[in-house]
Amino acid sequence: MSIQQSLAPLLGKQADPVAAGYHLRELAAGDAPAAVAILAQLADDPATLQESDPAIIGALLRVVHDLLIKDRAEQTDSMLGSLEPDVIDQIDRSLPAEVSNRHLLLHLLSLQRTDKALRVLVQILNDRPPTDWMDAGLVLSPLMQHDDWSVDAVFPEVLKSLSEPALAASLLDLANYLVRSGRVQSHPAAGMLDGLNELLGEVSRRLAFFEENPRAFGDDVPTVQKRLGEAVALAVSLCDAVALIGDESSIAKLNQTVALRHRRVQCEAAGALAKLGDEEGRKRLVELSEDPAARLRAIAYADELGFGDEIDPQQRTDQATAEAEMALWLSQPHQMGVPPTSVEVVESRRMLWPSFDSPVDVTLVRFEYNLGDRCYSNIGMTGPATYTMSCDLADMPVEDIFAIYAGWHADHPDIFTVAADSFNEAQIRVMEGFQQHLQHLGYEDIRPAMLGLFLDERAGMFTASREGTECVVATDGLETIDHAIAGRNRPLGPADLFNLYKGRKMLRTFNS
Structure with missing residues (x-):
């Protein structure tokens, strides 16, 4: 059966969503050449693509992407290289509204890394930017994993999209990476420093407003988490960027940012201030090393900047590190989203553990969230992995807590x-x-x-x-x-x- 015949049941107004699952499974059994042929067919019929079911097309894009990147065999890389960037541009222009996974098409352009592919990518980002900051991060991630691409094909043109909330953090992260890796002598956004300072001030004001009124970011939890994550990511990237550019004009906005309650943002702002020679930033980093949720980053920045000896040695003990790992893990958006009220090591042992050939240190950490009229607590694990069970382990014997985490961590086909x-x-x-x-x-x-x-x-x-x-x-x-x-x-x-x-x-x- 030809690719055109295979795609016919999936495209257009008459496509049956129920039957689509069967046809998508058939296509998923294909290979990289089939994926390239599918994309060519989609580009050849933009009108039909435009009127197709967004859910079906989103699933089809996932299938094509998986076929082109699975195992990254030599044939797959060759087929990816043969893919015409203009084909992806045409498909992206024709996608139905609300289609999911369009960022996977852009990821293919980043994987190609040719001058033409990157210029097409930049044009799409400027004209039709992603709407999710995590999707944007995936799109640009190959450019931070390889150094065989032309910086001039991306910068400074892509910086036109810095005003896009979902894209700004990833663009700055890429520019920051280029400076750290030595691929550029000056920061690609150095000429936009005034704008970066203003943007940092605006993001800081938004986060401060959120701290006073969380509903300012939305009325439902997913919306709030998305917008908060986006704002935090941008604040962190901006702090890093202005620190790398190294101009004292950024100090005022960084002082505004370091006053926020969010531990990660505080730490990044304090680190940026310290890099700019500001004594208050230096003092704040030393203070933050006492906070489990900020401890690891604060110590890393202090060491990097040459004043790590000012950190209390007690903050570097194995126990303090385990507490910090647990607090940091719990603070992530996909976990609790905020640091715990308290953390405390229950017990630590060196033992043989599933999936490890040699003994490892395994630490049980009790954490607590004081929520005013109620309290939530549990016992998590650090060492071979950082994790907490959703079930309550608080009153179990320590031997059984180690055991339940060992059983969770075991990974074997049998x-x-x-x-x-x-x-x-x-x-x-x-x-x-x-x-x-x-x-x-x-x-x-x-x-x-x-x-x-x-x-x-x-x-x-x-x-x-x-x-x-x-x-x-x-x-x-x-x-x-x-x-x-x-x-x-x-x-x-x-x-x-x-x-x-x-x-x-x-x-x-x-x-x-």
């Missing part, structure tokens, strides 16, 4: 689960045997949840009750674990219990 509604006949028989074992132990109201397969072992996860208390139970016929779920706000679920089950076994085996 470790997986099968949900109860997907059991085959053999798995049903295995679970029936486990259920009978639990009945003999006195459990009642036993309901299968999932079967866990752990290398050569199998364990059943159930919900049940024992002595009138609802609980989740794991058993392999020899070892049985249960945890009460009644009356708990964030109880362990069956998947959490499987993590505990396999984590116990692995840590016993590794560290006996």
Whole structure:
């Protein structure tokens, strides 16, 4: 079947969204040459593309992008190089409104990195910029991973888009990278310093207003998070840019920025002030090293600028570093979004751990959010990874907390689960045997949840009750674990219990 025939059910007003899934799966089984042919066909019929279903086209762009970048084999790179930038330009001009994944087309131009591809990319960014700052970051990321492209093909023309909120931070990050890597002698935006200072002041005012009235950024959580993330990213990039340009005219706006409550922005502004020789910036960095959420960056800046000896040595201990890693992780937009009220190391051990050949330091950190009339706390892990479970671990024995994180971190093709509604006949028989074992132990109201397969072992996860208390139970016929779920706000679920089950076994085996 030709590419034209394969695409016909996906394009135009008559495309069936239900059938589209089947045809997209067929296309996804193709290769890089097929992806190039798909793009050429889309560019040849802009009118049909324009009237197509945005959801279907967005999915098609994802398929094409995946085919062109998967495994990055020699043939794939060759086919990517053969792709005409004008084809992508034509498609981008013709995409239906609200289509998703258009940034993936622009990413292909960045991956090409030829002068023509980059000039087309710059023109698209100036004419039709991305509307999401994370999408913009992906588009430009290849240019910070390679140095085989012409700076003149991008700068200064692309700086016309600095007024675009979703694009400004990524453009400045790229310009900052060029300075740090030594590819340019002066900052590409140095001639726009007055505008950068003014923009920094404006972003700082917006963030200050947000701190007083979070609803200023929107009425729903996703909108607020998007706009806050965009503003923070731009403030950070601006602080870095003006520090690299190195003109004292930026100090006033940086002093405005360093007064904000956002730890990351404070730290970047203080670092920029210190680079410009401002004593207050230097003092603020030393103060910020005492704040777990800002500690790691503050120490890094102080070391870089030659006054790291002014940092209290207690802020560099393993315990202080673990607390800082947890606070920083929790502060990320995709986690809690704000630093915890307090963090405290519960216990740290050096042990053999899943996926590591040698012993590693594993630290459990208790964190707390004081929310006025209520409090949220839990225990997270740092070391092999930084992570916190959504279920409440606060009252579990320390040995089991280490175990549940070890089970979560284990990654092996022979470790997986099968949900109860997907059991085959053999798995049903295995679970029936486990259920009978639990009945003999006195459990009642036993309901299968999932079967866990752990290398050569199998364990059943159930919900049940024992002595009138609802609980989740794991058993392999020899070892049985249960945890009460009644009356708990964030109880362990069956998947959490499987993590505990396999984590116990692995840590016993590794560290006996």
